[in-house]
Amino acid sequence: MSNVVSGLIVVAVAGLIGAVGLFVRLRVFPGKEDEEREDVAGYVTMMVGVMFALVLALALVSVWEDKDSAEGHVASEASSLNETYLLGASMLPADQEKIQAAASAYAGYVVHTEFPKMRSGKEVDDTGWQLLTNVRTSFLNANVSTPARQAVLSDATTQISNLADARRGRLEDADKRMPSVLWIGLILGGVLTVAMTFIYGIEQRFTHVGMVMGMAAMIGFVLILIYNLDNPFNSGTGADSAPFTSYFP
Template sequence: MAVLETLFVVLGVALLGALAVVVKTRLFPLPESEEPREDVAEYIAMMVSVLYAIVLGLCLVSVWDTRTSASDHAQAEASALHQTYLLADAFPGDRREPLRAAARTYADHVVDVEWPMMAARQPLDPSGWRLLEQLRRAGEVDDTATVSQQIAAQEVLAQLGNVDDARRSREAAAQERLSPVLWAGLIIGGVLTLAFMFIFGIRHTRTHVVMVMGLAGFIAFTALLVHQLDEPFGEMLGTPPEAFVRYFG
């Protein structure tokens, strides 16, 4: 559904641009005696296009890096949690199931509660940290444990440290946004690029309409693409909870 909405928006912007060209041509026709000034139009369009491409590249790199980092943090967190779950096999018999249950509870909370909140850009509540603390307590063994069991408990503690670090990074990535300066450059650059298509006259209306439709649709598409990638845990292009689901079902 989101893909169809994006296509409708792009098509709507393109048609709006075409309508604007037709209206402008009818109301303000280019006098026959006036020079078409296509050389000036081409020069200015080239300069604006280069600057716009630079800003667009910076925006795409920024949001893609954020999205990739969010995916890496989620994968690292799920992997460390899964290692903790597997290490329960080395624990005393009465400590294995509590550790496994605590790991499953934490994974379920991340997938069912925290992921929708991150997709909606809502700050996470402390409940996830409390579950992580319960997981730490479940990974403790008493003095009667054997040497191998104590070594396993130390390894669990190390893996939970990795879970802690990856969780903090995941929370930070969920709140990251594209710089307002880059957003301003993206919007202003797109508006200027379209505006110059109207400032400099083109005698062939059909050519003008096609050019404006294509350019308007492309600018709308790139703006929507940046917007979707700017949501690292969004539903359309964001990181899904695939890692946790794969390990814990």
Template sequence: MALFETLFVVLGVALVAALAVFAKTRLFPVGEDEEPREDVAEYIAMMVSVLYAVVLGLCLVSVWDTRASADDHAQAEASALHQTYLLADAMPVAQRQPLRDAAQAYARHVVDVEWPQMAVREPLGDSGWTLLARLRKASEVDDSAKVPEQIAAQEVLAQLGYVDDARRGREAAAQERLSPVLWTGLLIGGVLTLAFMFLFGIKRSTTHVVMVMGLSGFIAFTVLLIHQLDSPFGEMLGASPDAFTRYFG
């Protein structure tokens, strides 16, 4: 469901509720001997606060899981690439340095080129996959290789398979973002929660001001935190390329 469709449904439900209240007050007006019911307003305010807390928790869990998944994919990719680099020592002499150079080039490309692109959700293109294909080419051995060298080549191919899988996961995580439906609930719920704080409940003005300031500041902090975590490779709270720089300098 698109953002505008969500807003349309929410506004439609709110309008129907408003019409129902209007019809009730017109058809069944409050008598002169009846007192206004404040408990209904307090119940509605409480329910809005509870539902908003649920939406906040859902948003936080969603963006944190995406960020953690992005970090896990990067760690797995860097670890498998490092194992490939180390296995070069068991390859035929003529292939050792080309394999190391290909691993170093891939790591530099991820850190220097792809990480800034992922931070702003730009497409990564095919350069990384080309470098990965170069790695696979450098790990190939012919039939004249010794048995230990052929075993090492098979292990290199297995590690490159892990690199491939982790890279696909990293690319997918870089494009994930919080659902527009959740963003709509996050913003509308925050406005409603603060609005009820202004309308109901507190009689002393100083206490009211302090509570509204505290709640509004906390809501703003939480929304900004979700916004930062919604970029899994962002500069502030996103996953860092430390795994690659630790292994490959």
């Protein structure tokens, strides 16, 4: 099931739950609220709404920054690998073949093995590091008898170092998740915010139901968005392997 379909289902269910909750309230407490009690409830509702908005903003900023960090590391890693591949063309034909084959093998492993694991939250093993070592070894074992090739080796060493740093950052991003305490605050805040709207009495009950359903659906939408962004490499919303496939189709 796609993220769009699952998101729409969550939004619809959230709206339905809000409507059912309001109908239960109206059935159990059908009387209108007195003005004094609604004034007090207004202050409480405002405070709950403000606190929920703060937690919501904190959660969105947290997951969005993780997503941006992951995209930056992926782009940097792919770019450094491509530069390494291109520098290999300056070596002797036999060395060039080994260097570019090692670089292509690394890219293929990252795209077809590591990214699916990161999307599903599985642990990435050390195979990628071994393939990166093969890239480095291919360059270090190349014939650099001329000053030009020695300069190329120096540039390649820098690129491979940058590649390793970007890879390390990408793997750290894959393990990032929003703190559990924020999820508790989001869920409790959403429930309380919707529940506080049950206090008020509106003569047009269908209007009241529509307002509650709209609020519950919007909160459900934001929560499912945060849930999808919580994994920086989630399919559809997170960082993808496009930088690698653009260099190594």
